Amino acid sequence: MARRQARFTAQDLADDPRLHDHSPDLWREDLGAVQRGLLTSAVRCFAANGFHATTTRDIAEGVGLSPAALYVHFPSKELVLYEIIRVGHERVLEHLRTPAITAVEGAADRLRAIVSAYTAWHARHHVAARVCQLELTGLTAEHYDEIVEVRRRTNAFFRDAVARGVADGSFAPVDVNRVTRAMLSLSIDLVRWYRLDGPDSPERLGEFYADLALKLVAPCTA
Amino acid sequence: MARRQARFTAQDLADDPRLHDHSPDLWREDLGAVQRGLLTSAVRCFAANGFHATTTRDIAEGVGLSPAALYVHFPSKELVLYEIIRVGHERVLEHLRTPAITAVEGAADRLRAIVSAYTAWHARHHVAARVCQLELTGLTAEHYDEIVEVRRRTNAFFRDAVARGVADGSFAPVDVNRVTRAMLSLSIDLVRWYRLDGPDSPERLGEFYADLALKLVAPCTA
DNA sequence: CTATAGTGAGTAAGCGCATAGTCATCGCTG
């Protein structure tokens, strides 16, 4: 029997407080209400059970439509995943490239702003972010490559902020690549455990992780 | 067409240097060579494509056997995953509970030893660790609960080390739960990107992350 | 009348797993 064991149905997912976040606000404005609803349903299913354990039936059920209705709005299940992951990656990058961050001059203030914004974004959209971070293997090779390129740009933005502080002496002479990767790890890994109804708001967690990030690059006081 | 799009075949996986690690040394000694080979093949497939995108044919092909041969040694595909995840979790825990670590008295030295060992273990067995961390949704509810219990004990071991340093004043009065979670995130997230043929050996990365961990709890010098 | 959203009823193919049988190996008997 090829029975797949997706342990949670569409109904379970809609009621689960661990799967509530602000992902429904992410989708492109030019999409219709039904398409955005399908994306929201898909994001929940993919986050809870994984891309391959989710059926087109699950996604459609989440918005009260028949399985075939999915194909009126999307040409394939993979393209639903791609739309989610692409939009997610683009939104984070533009969230970092706002004047509120790029205008900050001091290296420490700038790094703080970046880590705080990046972390809070992942917390606020942790369900979609989980799909963005953990379901990349569901993409076709071509789509995967496109996403990797966006990730490269995001990581470079992070790394530049660390490198700038090291260059002007406001940070300790740390290994830029390794320290940057550690900061990214902190923010990314929260998609595994974060929930909006927990003790930390996205903003609070963002500030907490920004504090940690600055400790990692603090100039030696000995 | 219900074709799964596992992007990598058994042959690709055996040749991929990113999927080489020390996982083959993990399996129980009382298992036969064929069973251990199947586990090693399964770990590669699960790590590269995910549990649901991996077929029993993929696993068997990886050791040059027919699909049905899997069922001579394991009663189901899920139990292959369970064996991998269970052994992985047990091995980390016993790797932390060695006298080499539990005998260390000073809070800082002890935390350093724990983070270093935990990180290095994940790096050395990063392929199996990836399955342990990211494929938990493939388990049945009962098996999932068992694994969560082992994880709880491992996390408690970590948290105690942080709490001890805070209590005796050798660490700053940090938020124990949040800081512990951040340290765990650093080590766990490396399963997404680490490779043995990269610039960092497991031991070196372990020491690097132990340094970072101590910075997170360093008493304020201002 | 045209265009769009949606459906019921499929289809081809892939899935986990079962069954029946092959074959090499082994312990036991005389």
Next chain:
DNA sequence: CAGCGATGACTATGCGCTTACTCACTATAG
């Protein structure tokens, strides 16, 4: 040590079910 039944690893075949996706069709709105 020949002869033989028992055992266990392994395979060829394929069943019963699920999957992503299709298509002919209907309902509705402009």
